[in-house]
Amino acid sequence: MDTTAVAKTGTEGKLWGGGNQPLKASYGKLMMWFFILSDALTFSGFLAAYGFSRFKFSTEWPIADEVFNHFPFLHGVDAPMFYVALMTFILIFSSVTMVLAVDAGHHMNKKKVTLYMALTILGGAIFLGSQAWEWSNFIKGEYGAVETRSGKILQFVDADGKRVALENVAMGEQESLRQQHTESEGLWYMDEKALPDFTLEQIKTGFAAKEDLKIRTMKLDENGEKTILDRETSLDYLNNRGIGIIQGANLTKNEYGAPLFADFFFFITGFHGFHVFSGVVILVIIFFNVLLGTYEKRGSYEMVEKVGLYWHFVDLVWVFVFTFFYLV
């Protein structure tokens, strides 16, 4: 059987000559890296798609500082981005406790692994709660807006250019006969989205009566600020283009501007939040394994290292989401 014998290649002993492990990483860790790489490309796809849509509407994209300006317990205070910055810190800090847990694992220090993993889980949970709060503010909306026939948004400002909420514009009684359609009312089991608090007629009446009010369109001027129309054009836009009221945001309409903005917000932060959530679940499972002494018996805390990789990746993605959604 001499003919089937493998000839010497002359590369024995070289790094890529075969017969050794050139990457010097365990199977599990390597697979975690492959997963992270593919997931990173998924997120890049999302963020690049966001960039695509934003470039498409670069002259009318909502200004993030105006949309995300809430802070807990500071109602009505304009605090752009501070809350997301805080969320970023929480996530970075949970990354620190995670890497400390990995480090303690290298020293087979069960007590410290337990402590640091618990802190990481806590950080992840706080982050998830913060994101829920952020979402609820976004969905509820703040000022409300009027939608035009072409699907654009008209917002109200006073003489100083400050935003005015719909409730301060509307005047007169709600005379519409329109009722909220519920499942129990109709012929078939269908309902509809909640009706806005005001009718377009009330807004038109109020706007005509309050003479210092003006309309702000989606268009960005050369300073990157939204265009404010003069009084006459404002009246023309409202009376001839307005078709309805928008309060808050969902997947098809939002009071902040381009509907795509809300779609990408829900999709990207939602997908990231889902990663954080699954990260917390995996952390909890491994946390209990640590408590039970599984890794102590196994003689290696590599599992903590692997979930650590995933957790840091989630933090990494957030760093990019933070930049492209809130800063740029």
Add this chain to the structure above:
Amino acid sequence: MAHDTATHDSSSAKKRIWSVFIILSILTIIEVIFGYIRPTFFVETTFVSMSILNWLFIILTIVKAYYIVWAFMHMEHETKGLRRVVVWTAVFLICYLIAILLIEGGYIEDVYIGGHMTWDF
């Protein structure tokens, strides 16, 4: 394994973690300050069709990403091969994706604005 941090003495590994945390915090604080003030000079000066404020944000983000991957994910202790397999793949594909999509987005906007039809009525 040779590349484990276990081979380092524990205090130097911990020191590295905390110093990276401080670097990441400072970079984030710089981003937030610039994002809050938006200095007119940074907004108005453009470099390769983007304001240098945005360049600053993106560069700081990449620096932060570098620290997270290298220090927290221990990429600095992995072999050269693993590092290249992961980082180069991502970098090349992402650059390609961004270039294609952003150029296309800009083109579609030109069509919207320059077309003989108004989209605002």
